Amino acid sequence: MAVKHVEIERKYDASADFTVPELTGLPGVAAVGDPETHRLHATYFDTEDLRLAAYGITLRRRRGGPDAGWHLKMPAGPDSKDELRAPLGRAQAVPARLATLVAAYTRGRPLRPVATLETDRTVLRLLDASGGVLAEVADDAVTGRVLLTEGAVNGRATGDRWREIEVELDAGDRALLKAAGKALRKAGAHRAASSSKLGRLLDGEIRRPTPKEALGSALAELDGGEPTAGQAVMAYVAAQVQALLAFDPKARLAEYDAVHRMRVATRRLRSVLQSYRPVLDRERTDPLRDELKWLATELGEVRDLEVLRMRFTDRVAGLDDIGEPAWLEELAKAERSAYRRLNATLKSDRYYAVLDALEGLVADPPLGAKAGRSAARELPRLVERAWGRLAETYATIGTSEDPETARHETRKDAKRARYAAEAAVAVLGDPAARVVRNAKKLQEVLGDYQDGVIASRHLKDAAARSTDTADAFTLGVLYGIERCEAGAALSRLEGTWASIPAPSLR
Structure with a gap:
């Protein structure tokens, strides 16, 4: 089974003669642990056209170090990645669980080795006053090679070599991450152009x-x-x-x-x-x-x-x-x-x-x-048209022989008007944002009502199947709560609509 955690790190390029500066003065750092060295060998897997790399995703099998195994890393935000791990297993067989998690990108295409990285790593742990690990600083000497196979990307026959400093948070916060980066830059390092070693190695190879x-x-x-x-x-x-x-x-x-x-x-x-x-x-x-x-x-x-x-x-x-x-x-x-x-x-x-x-x-x-x-001229007309459709559908609630269906259709049209306005916010600004808020307000009232109705139906069906007296009592109590809340939501509908002005976008 894959094990997941969030990785927060920054990478820096450094010259061969770069010296890691003193780090004990960083926020919260009381001591720096003794250096540890590891020899890491990683094989990276991707589709032939590098679909994972194009999205900043890396899938590798790494030997050496304390976390040997399969690693899948997917972007999760600034300086952050969701990392899932699995045991080493077989060298050429990607664990099924990890392969499934990238299926939206690979879409049935086979995963194969596309690159290897050999890394000589020296790790320094930044410790707090109690000896807890705040962050790890990894000084890496890397040799990377793009694997050549027929039909693949234009790989290189010789390996690329570079030095990289990686700061990864453990119990520390982003203030420490920022301070460590400042110290490394002051000592002569530079923020890496790529967030991953593979991304650096494949720079220029990705065509997608x-x-x-x-x-x-x-x-x-x-x-x-x-x-x-x-x-x-x-x-x-x-x-x-x-x-x-x-x-x-x-x-x-x-x-x-x-x-x-x-x-x-x-x-x-x-x-x-x-x-x-x-x-x-x-x-x-x-x-x-x-x-x-x-x-x-x-x-x-x-x-x-x-x-x-x-x-x-x-x-x-x-x-x-x-x-x-x-x-x-x-x-x-x-x-x-x-x-x-x-x-x-x-x-x-x-x-x-x-x-x-x-x-x-x-x-x-x-x-x-x-x-x-012009978007500034065309989008207001289309947003207003979506709102006009919403207004027409809302008007049918009071006249329809099937008000339940009319309310449901009104809620759907509120969503359409909301999303139409969302698409226009980047161009029209606050006037479109107000339409979004107003449509959402109506959508939520109708949603509260619909949720109560659906919940009531489910409880009623469950009660019909139940043979347990205690369960039947609980179902009855919950049914009463849901009906009351649905009724309360419905009572707010008319006032909510009356409080919402028509869009003013032109």
Whole structure:
């Protein structure tokens, strides 16, 4: 089983004659431990076209040192990476668990050795007054080699050599990380251009642009002058594709809120492809909207069960002298089964095709007839159109023979208006941000009502199946709570809508 932790570090380039400075004066550092030396040999695995490296992901098998084994590192924020480890196992067989976690990037392509690194490492531990480790400073002499195989990248026949100083936090904080870096730079080191040794070795070899790179390019265009509608919309699309890929491994690990955030990214993409159809080529985007709806549904099964389990767990905990009822364990079991089905979906060719199509949109934007128009002029019209649709749907609640469906459709249109406005915030600023807040306000009231209704239905069904008197009593109490809260949410709806002004974006 893979073991995960968050790695926070910074790397610095140093010359061959560089001397590590005195570090005992750093914040909180009372002493520096005796140096330890290790000889490390790492083999890095990737697809033939270096898909992992393009996203800043490294997968290696390393021998030597105290943490020998398989290491998977994925970007998690500034100076941070999520690192998952597995035992050494076989040299050429990537552990199945780690291979699964990068499946959204490899998409069925085989993983093979692409580079090796030989490192002579000297480690200094920065200690606090009680002897606890605050950080480790690794002085590395590195020899790297790109492996040559037919059809691979243009590797180099001779190894690259360099020296690198790495500061990794243990119990210390970012103030220590910053102070250590300042001391190293003052002594003559320089911040490394790459966040990984492999990234440095493969510099210039990676040919595959990522959504993150496309997003950076699009945002630079937004800052560089008056943006077009196509540029603004595609910057938002690129950001959501990046989010979808980032949360995929976390969803596979069943991390808290990961499926929810992956589903939100999927819904945002589908919504913006609909709201901005005049800006986009519908021949390319409409089929993808259907596939995004499918993916959101697959994610939704897990998310809905997850919400109910957490909701009822909290409710039961708030009742006196109530143990965990059997029906709550049944709900948890159903959630685990849904996760298994989701993991099968996330390994499917259909899912990989969706990811390929999304990356295709980012690499080759599907711009329509109005994409070249000024974003400042075109986006307000489209956001207001989305809001107008919301207003029309809201008006049907009081006249519809099926107000439940009308409320549900209103909530969906509130999301569409919210996401349409989100895509315009980078261009329109505060006026679009106000639309986002107002749409979210309405969405949350309707969401509170819908959550209460769904929870009530589940409790009613569970009560019909229950043969335990104590469980039946608990279910009845919870049912009453849910009905009351749903009613309270519904009573807020009219006032919430009345308090929200129409968008003013022009």
